Amino acid sequence: MQLSACFSARVRLWCPLFLAFALALSGLVASPVRAEDGYDLWLRYPPLAEGARRAALPLATRIVVEGEDDSLRVAGEELTRGIGGLLQTTPPVAPQVSAGAIVLGLASSPRIEALDLPLSDLGPEGYLIRSVRMEGQSVTVIAANTGPGVLYGAFEWLRRMQVGEPLTDLDVRSTPALRLRVLNHWDNLNRTVERGYAGQSIWDWHTLPGFTQTRYVDYARANASIGINGAVLNNVNANALSLTGPYIAKAAALADVFRPYGVRVYLSARFSAPVEIGGLPNADPLNPEVAAWWRAKADEIYAAIPDFGGFLVKANSEGQPGPQDYGRTHADGANMLADAVAPHGGVVMWRAFVYSAENTTDRARQAYEEFVPLDGTFRDNVLVQVKNGPIDFQPREPFHPLFGAMPRTPLMMEFQITKEYLGFATHLAYLGTMYEETLQSVTDRPVAGSTVADVVDGSAEGHGLTGMAGVANIGSDRNWSGSHFDQANWYVFGRMAWDPRADAGPIARDWAKRTFTPDPEFAEPVVEMMMGSREAVVDYMTPLGLHHLMATGHHYGPGPWVDDLARPEWNPAYYHRADATGIGFDRTASGSNAVAQYAPTVAARFADPDRIDERDLLWFHHVAWDRPMRSGRTLWDELVVTYGRGVSTVGDMRRTWAGLEAHVDARRFDEVSQFLAIQEQEAKWWRDASVSYFRTFADRRLPAGEPEPEHDLDHYRGLSFPFAPGNTH
Structure with a gap:
């Protein structure tokens, strides 16, 4: 066989294995190259490069675990696994301290207590990593007040080794800014996943509780490694059977x-569960029988799960049952459930994503109008869970006006990690930039300069919850998330839930180094690609503040022409409002006046088309096609x-990735390459279909140099995808 054959596309996947085997026989490498599937x-x-390995070996000679706590045990196991792989030698786990030992322990451990370390202010989950002298030996101590805190510290120490950060003279302190850092699984009992693009649900309800897969352990490991401390197991569009004995x-x-x-x-929790599985005539939260049923149900759950976190509730939204069915408020419903879990230390996360067919106001206004009058009426163990923007996880939205508008109520941020409106699993879109954009947005409430992050972490308004x-x-796909780069969105969510002021760039770099290789020749171009990826999606899907232009139901592909659905706010035409005069949704005082829900300083900026960031222009303004933009182009030309630009950016991403083949195993390289090809094709589809449609209103030529759409508008309108993934309705 000629080595040149390895450059053939037909043999790219298996040829590296042949080469590695041949080199192993010649003694040049230790073992064959292993194609990776993304599971890890x-x-x-x-293994680290030889120089890094030699430098680290003296710093990981053994692992000393001080205590019997289960979290300490798994921390020791993770260090054993990580060091064994990275340094190619497995350190012993032994009680004796020696030079280079890593000592894991709680503040209450005699050895840790003797060091007089500043642990008291770390809280229940913070950790300290410090290079110290213990019993005459130079060691690294990873200490905390609880076992999970030590585990977080162990993962941080391994992260530093993976990415090549120094492991000597350490003095690291870290505490989470947020108490609850939770994944919401929109998983159904039949293993479908609403808005899931990575296969079936990872919860195999049929084989539980008797069979617990190794995958569940690895799921927990992955979450702990980035600081996630909770999981809502079932869909917010809940099935009451989730609360029955077998499912508990x-x-x-x-x-x-x-x-x-x-x-x-x-x-x-399905709000109507007392009727559906409890046999009661109603689920009125002020009915004493209903409250008693929920108290008994909470007692039943806590008897089986002593550390059960509590309930997440979607109520009176998109047809879901709720307290308004009985003339009660969201606070009435939330407080009734909060009283049921309060004796056990549980919480209620009550979603503020509400809109109904009966409400004819601008959908962007509805949550604010329903919840602001209830500020201060919720129990202390209730959080109101608010999406990052006022519509629905769009590629770009201004921050939700509720942030800063309910100073007496803890507000919990809700981001979407699965990319319902950002190309599903096949489009590369790193969401760290979106999370950062939202969290750093200035609310000017409760005080000037306050940000969304200040509200979410409680510092602006004094909330401890x-x-x-x-x-x-996450799904059943071997790579967990449907594509390799979508793993980065799980990763950055955890990191920003721990620290909502973190920078998306360094987190992307960490992820790329840990997931692929720490080689800067790979990491730097990949990070640059990631950091521009979400903006590319905005450009080719919803530029300049346009939003909700996706096709009906499944939200796959463009559908700006849809205008015949029963509820106005289900129709893309409701949001773009294109006509012969211009395009955009007027949310100023002359329109729906949604700007009035923001602080006056913020509202004034949004309301002024000359001051607003043009990326949000059409969200708040209906703008003439010939309006001059800051680039000097007209609005129509700028839109096209x-x-x-979005399409060309994806082309640049493809070329960047193609140049990195030498740094990535063949399997993952090919899978990412194929997805980028899909993304470029679909980006062009989005561009051509949207331009074809909006040109029917603008009635203008395309700017010089911009290509004509590949097909006519009827072609794009005729496309149908009834079985697109993620739509379980």
Whole structure:
């Protein structure tokens, strides 16, 4: 066989294995190259380069575990696994301290206590990593007040080794800014996943509780490695059967697996459960029988899961039952459930995503109008869970006006990790930039300069109960998330839930180094590609503040022409409002006046078309096609150019990735390459279909140099995808 054959596309996948085998026989490498499937996520522990390995060996001679705590045990196991892979030698786990030992322990451990370390202000989950002298030996101590805190510290020490950060003279202190850092799984009992693009649900309800897969352990490991401490197991569009005895037993089995990793289990509660499975005539939250039923149900759950976190509730939204069915308020419903879990230390996360067919006001206004009058009426163990923007996880939205508008109520951020409106699993879109954009947005409430992050972490308003939720992108696919780069969104969510002021760039670099290789010749171009990827999606899907232009139901592909659905806010035409005069949704005082829900300083900026960031222009303004933009182009020309820029950016991403083949195993390289090809094709589809449609209103030529759409508008309108993934309705 000629070595040149290895450059053939037909043999690219198996040829590296042949070469590695041949080289192994000649003694040049130790073992064949292993194609990777993505299962190991960022917890890959391949051998370090020889120089880094030699430098690290004296710093990891043994592992000393001080205590019997289950979390300490798994921390020791993770260090053994990580060091064994990275350094190619497995350190002993032994009680004796020696030079280079890593000592894991709680503040209450005599050896840790003797060091007089500043641990008291770390809280229940913070950790300290410090290079110290213990019993005459130079060691690294990883200490905390609880076992999960030590585990978080162990993962941080391994992260530093993976990416090549110094392991000597350490003095690291870290505490989470948010108390609840939770994944929301929109998983159904039949294993379908609403808005899931990575296969079936990872919860095999049929085989639980008797069979607990190794995958559940690895799920918990991955969450603990980035600081996630909770999982809502079932869909917010909940099935009441989730609260019956057999399913409580299944949830308890998962809780037992997760517990050593510091991950608590939560359940979405269907508000009408007292009727559906309890036999009561109604679910009125002010009915004493209903309240008693929920108290008994909470007692039943806590008997099976002593550290059960509490309930997540979607009520009176998109047809879901809720307290308004009985003339009651969201606070009435939330407080009734909060009273049921309060004796056990549980919480209620009550979603603020509400809109109804009966409400004819601008959908962007509805949550604010329903919840602001209730500020201060919720129990102390209730968080109102608010999406990052006022519509629905769009590629770009201004921050939700509720942030800063309910100073007496803890507000929990809700981000979407799965990319319902950002190309599903096949489009590369790193969401860290979106999370950062939202969290750094200035609310000017409760005081000037306040940001969304200040509200979410409680510092702006003095709340101790804080949290961030992410709608999970995890499924049964071998690579967990449907594509390799979608793993980065799970990763950055965890990191930003721990620190909502973190920078998306360094987190992307960490992920790329841990997931692929720390080689800067790979990491730097990949990070640059990631950091521009979400903006590319905005450009070719919803530029200049356009939003909700996706096709009906499944939200796959463009559908700006849809205008015949029963509810106005289901129609893309409701949002773009294109006509012969211009395009955009007027949310100023002359329109829906949604700007008035923001602080006056913020509202004034949004309301002024000359001051607003042009990326948000059409969200708040109906703008003439010939309006001059800051680039000097007209709005029409700017719109077309922006669509095209999104497409060309994806082409640049493809070329960047193609140049990195030497740094990536063949399997993952090919899979990412194929997805980028799909993305470029679909970006062009988005651009051509949208330009064809909006040109029917603008009635203008395309700017010079911009290509004509490949097909006519009828072609794009005729496309149909009834079985696109992720739509379980």
